[in-house]
Amino acid sequence: MSDLLKNIIRFALFIGIQVFILNRIPPLHRFITPYLYFLFILWLPFKTPRLGLTLLGFLFGLTLDFFTKTPGLHAASCTLIAYLRPFLISLMLPKEKFEMSYAEPSVTSMGWLPYAIYVLVFTFLHHSFLVLLEWMQFGNVWYFLGKVFSTTGISLLLITITELLFIRKSRYRTNVA
Amino acid sequence: MRNVFLFIRRNINLIFFLTLQVVSLMMLFRYNKFHESVFSAFSNEFSGRINSRYNNVETYFTLKKENERLQIQNAELLNKLKADFAWPDSAYSIITDTIKIDSLEQYRKFLYLPAKVISNSVYAQQNYLMLHRGSSQGVAPNMAVVGPDGVVGTIVNVSGNMSVVMSMLHRQSKIVAVLKKGSGFGEVTWDGKNPMFVTLSKVAKTVPVNKGDTVVTSQYSDKYPPGHIIGVVEAVADDQVTSTYVLKVRTATNFYSLQYAYVVKNLQKAEMEELEKAIKKD
Numbered sequence: 001m002s003d004l005l006k007n008i009i010r011f012a013l014f015i016g017i018q019v020f021i022l023n024r025i026p027p028l029h030r031f032i033t034p035y036l037y038f039l040f041i042l043w044l045p046f047k048t049p050r051l052g053l054t055l056l057g058f059l060f061g062l063t064l065d066f067f068t069k070t071p072g073l074h075a076a077s078c079t080l081i082a083y084l085r086p087f088l089i090s091l092m093l094p095k096e097k098f099e100m101s102y103a104e105p106s107v108t109s110m111g112w113l114p115y116a117i118y119v120l121v122f123t124f125l126h127h128s129f130l131v132l133l134e135w136m137q138f139g140n141v142w143y144f145l146g147k148v149f150s151t152t153g154i155s156l157l158l159i160t161i162t163e164l165l166f167i168r169k170s171r172y173r174t175n176v177a
Numbered sequence: 178m179r180n181v182f183l184f185i186r187r188n189i190n191l192i193f194f195l196t197l198q199v200v201s202l203m204m205l206f207r208y209n210k211f212h213e214s215v216f217s218a219f220s221n222e223f224s225g226r227i228n229s230r231y232n233n234v235e236t237y238f239t240l241k242k243e244n245e246r247l248q249i250q251n252a253e254l255l256n257k258l259k260a261d262f263a264w265p266d267s268a269y270s271i272i273t274d275t276i277k278i279d280s281l282e283q284y285r286k287f288l289y290l291p292a293k294v295i296s297n298s299v300y301a302q303q304n305y306l307m308l309h310r311g312s313s314q315g316v317a318p319n320m321a322v323v324g325p326d327g328v329v330g331t332i333v334n335v336s337g338n339m340s341v342v343m344s345m346l347h348r349q350s351k352i353v354a355v356l357k358k359g360s361g362f363g364e365v366t367w368d369g370k371n372p373m374f375v376t377l378s379k380v381a382k383t384v385p386v387n388k389g390d391t392v393v394t395s396q397y398s399d400k401y402p403p404g405h406i407i408g409v410v411e412a413v414a415d416d417q418v419t420s421t422y423v424l425k426v427r428t429a430t431n432f433y434s435l436q437y438a439y440v441v442k443n444l445q446k447a448e449m450e451e452l453e454k455a456i457k458k459d
Contacts, residue, residue, distance in 0.1 A: 023300070033300060054194050058200075058201065065220075066220040066224045067227075067296075068301065069341065070301070071201075071204040071205060071220075072200075072203070072205030072206075073205055075201040075204070076201040079198055079201060083190070
């Protein structure tokens with residue numbers, strides 16, 4: 001399957017799961033909103049051009065906004081992490097061989113620890129910005145901190161489950177392909 | 178000039194990123210203020226179509242509960258029928274009206290239009306519902322929406338076949354309310370914390386308020402028909418600043434499993450607005 005087709009299917013799947021399953025789960029607590037959809041941006045191939053990555057983040061967030069009736073809220077957060085992604089990747093993986101040999105970020109392509117840090121940083125960034133935008137209209141400091149930390153915790157749990165359930169076989173890029 | 182182009186080329190990524198951020202933030206803050214944009218007209222039809230497909234399946238799961246709720250409402254309406262009441266006859270003679278015109282119809286103020294709820298949110302800070310009934314079916318912005326159990330919200334946006342309802346669980350929702358006992362006018366708002374509770378504020382302290390009192394819509398409202406249940410008083414607190422009561426109210430409508438709702442059209446609204454405009458002119 002080509003990368004393009006695979007990512008188009010992922011796009012629809014992540015939006016569908018977020019809108020029709022995760023957003024409809026009865027809340028455990030008012031702080032907790034289970035977010036998983038932004039994993040799509042973290043899974044995009046290393047070779048995505050930077051302009052395209054930022055634009056894709058914006059469009060992806062906007063699509064979710066269509067369903068949640070909050071134009072710009074998720075779009076802003078997704079644009080942020082899509083823009084910052086190349087910085088962190090080049091910071092953590094200085095060697096060129098990673099980008100050359102593997103298609104996309106995953107446990108096998110980056111190793112356990114770097115991948116965990118990569119996911120943690122962007123989950124935290126995404127939620128902080130998202131809650132900050134909500135918060136500017138409404139709430140207080142303890143509400144802000146509580147919501148960011150609990151939502152990040154739930155998201156990390158969901159991402160761990162996703163990674164365990166769907167082990168992505170990273171193709172080793174060779175000259176043959 | 179050359180330097181400007183060089184600067185743009187070097188920082189194209191950052192500039193593009195900032196542009197997109199500004200675009201999304203503008204959408205976010207403007208939409209909340211005006212509730213009208215090209216965005217919603219397009220997105221309503223787009224997400225509405227997918228939502229209604231999904232809802233077709235989802236409805237089955239709550240069908241039993243929904244039937245019970247409608248049955249209770251039916252019983253309540255049947256109990257209001259004229260045939261249920263009998264008075265000892267005190268009239269002298271029966272006068273038959275020969276003109277077959279429903280004379281009550283010209284005084285009708287509120288008209289109920291049934292609608293199906295195709296999407297619903299409870300957990301956000303600003304909750305919206307979507308109804309499968311739009312401008313082609315007689316829905317317009319600013320109409321009230323009530324459910325089988327009580328008040329739901331206000332229409333904020335319509336497209337051809339869908340309409341978006343600002344739920345009572347929305348930071349900007351404001352409903353004029355009164356205690357069912359007849360006194361204690363106030364304003365119902367939501368603090369965004371718990372979808373089970375709303376707040377009734379600005380109730381004068383001269384009014385006796387007890388836990389368990391019913392809160393209903395007021396006849397002062399130009400949208401809501403009077404007497405629709407908003408909720409039941411759960412706790413009473415004093416507002417130190419204004420010397421009024423702040424009441425915690427448990428909502429009557431179960432927002433978690435809402436399937437059907439009625440859009441309420443105020444037929445006399447045009448006349449009311451005309452009169453108000455005449456006052457402002459002077």
